[in-house]
Amino acid sequence: MTNAYLKAFGMHVPERVVTNQEIGELAHCDPAWIEGVSGIRERRWADPESSVADLAVEAAKDCLDRASLSAASLGMLIVASGSGASGFPGPAAAVAAALGLETTPALDVPMASAGSLFGLALASKLVEFHGDVLVIGAEKMSAVIQASSLDPNTAILFGDGAGAALVSSRPAGWKIVDAVLHTDGQFRDVLTFDWKSGLRMDGKSVILQATRKLPSVIHELLERQSLTPAEIRAFLLHQANQNLSLRVAKALNVPEEKVYSNVARYGNTSSASMLIAAAEWSQTHPAPGPIVFSAFGAGFHWGALLARPA
Amino acid sequence: MPDANRHERLLGVLKKVTTQPLPSDSEESLFESGLLDSFALPDLVSALEQEFSIKVPDRDLNPRKFDSIARIEAYLDQHAG
Numbered sequence: 001m002t003n004a005y006l007k008a009f010g011m012h013v014p015e016r017v018v019t020n021q022e023i024g025e026l027a028h029c030d031p032a033w034i035e036g037v038s039g040i041r042e043r044r045w046a047d048p049e050s051s052v053a054d055l056a057v058e059a060a061k062d063c064l065d066r067a068s069l070s071a072a073s074l075g076m077l078i079v080a081s082g083s084g085a086s087g088f089p090g091p092a093a094a095v096a097a098a099l100g101l102e103t104t105p106a107l108d109v110p111m112a113s114a115g116s117l118f119g120l121a122l123a124s125k126l127v128e129f130h131g132d133v134l135v136i137g138a139e140k141m142s143a144v145i146q147a148s149s150l151d152p153n154t155a156i157l158f159g160d161g162a163g164a165a166l167v168s169s170r171p172a173g174w175k176i177v178d179a180v181l182h183t184d185g186q187f188r189d190v191l192t193f194d195w196k197s198g199l200r201m202d203g204k205s206v207i208l209q210a211t212r213k214l215p216s217v218i219h220e221l222l223e224r225q226s227l228t229p230a231e232i233r234a235f236l237l238h239q240a241n242q243n244l245s246l247r248v249a250k251a252l253n254v255p256e257e258k259v260y261s262n263v264a265r266y267g268n269t270s271s272a273s274m275l276i277a278a279a280e281w282s283q284t285h286p287a288p289g290p291i292v293f294s295a296f297g298a299g300f301h302w303g304a305l306l307a308r309p310a
Numbered sequence: 311m312p313d314a315n316r317h318e319r320l321l322g323v324l325k326k327v328t329t330q331p332l333p334s335d336s337e338e339s340l341f342e343s344g345l346l347d348s349f350a351l352p353d354l355v356s357a358l359e360q361e362f363s364i365k366v367p368d369r370d371l372n373p374r375k376f377d378s379i380a381r382i383e384a385y386l387d388q389h390a391g
Contacts (some may be wrong), residue, residue, distance in 0.1 A: 211352040
């Protein structure tokens with residue numbers, strides 16, 4: 001592993017809160033059922049005029065502020081999103097332009113939920129060559145769920161937001177120690193989205209695979225580093241569903257509190273969620289210790305990344 | 311020829327992962343009848359692995375394979391010793 005450090009995190013969520021009552025009326029389902037099946041109580045929706053890039057820029061600015069860096073110091077941008085408005089260019093170019101960057105390379109990772117994890121792992125390999133890499137996960141899932149008629153099984157889950165992480169080659173924060181990434185394309189039709197057909201998800205397949213693959217890849221990563229789940233300070237997961245997070249905690253045999261959760265407040269923000277969780281956790285849980293990031297999403301793509309205090 | 315003992319063991323597994331009465335029709339969908347939901351399904355697969363000493367590989371983690379008692383028995387016929 002190269003010398004790569006997580007210097008700071010940042011986040012942005014829109015102001016508008018959409019409660020289970022509101023989405024329940026729109027999708028014709030019971031608010032109590034929504035919370036029971038997902039643990040979600042509310043989510044944020046951006047205004048119709050806001051773009052994925054707009055959300056990403058706000059998270060980028062928050063992360064750069066926390067890192068006490070200017071955008072001009074960045075060597076590279078990586079923007080993960082599955083909800084960009086156009087085929088190409090993806091939102092990375094617009095984010096770079098909004099940050100005043102005219103020549104800095106900006107890479108799109110159009111992977112949905114596992115995108116920011118893959119972005120972090122990629123950044124850890126690129127940082128020594130390019131300099132500081134800002135990894136952003138940004139999603140406007142309110143547009144995704146409204147691209148076709150609202151399906152109560154999916155519309156209740158998703159929210160808008162953006163998270164960011166500054167990966168540096170200079171010691172700071174947490175050192176990225178190792179990462180394990182996997183893809184299994186035989187299930188690529190289980191969770192899909194395009195603007196013409198809308199969002200399609202076989203929730204049973206997704207949950208069945210995720211409940212096994214997330215603990216499995218975390219064990220794979222930790223065994224490689226001769227660590228046990230009990231030695232990990234916090235698990236910062238893609239925030240898909242509270243019931244899934246609880247099952248991961250159970251499978252790892254760690255207290256539920258170790259698996260950070262904010263899905264009740266923001267819902268599933270796809271690629272943004274893991275970095276939003278990191279941004280919140282890093283401000284509220286300052287005690288040192290190794291941390292594990294992990295995500296699973298459409299593709300299927302999944303993986304885990306280990307970082308230790310620098 | 312149906313394995314009566316295996317059938318009874320399967321019903322026992324299903325009773326562990328659901329509180330609802332089991333369907334009399336072995337072809338009836340366990341999902342559509344409300345017997346299984348998204349989070350009971352992983353429990354069912356784990357319980358099957360334990361009870362029948364099998365490992366369900368990730369490629370077989372397809373809900374349709376476990377959608378009815380008949381389909382589960384067909385899977386066990388192929389994979390359980």
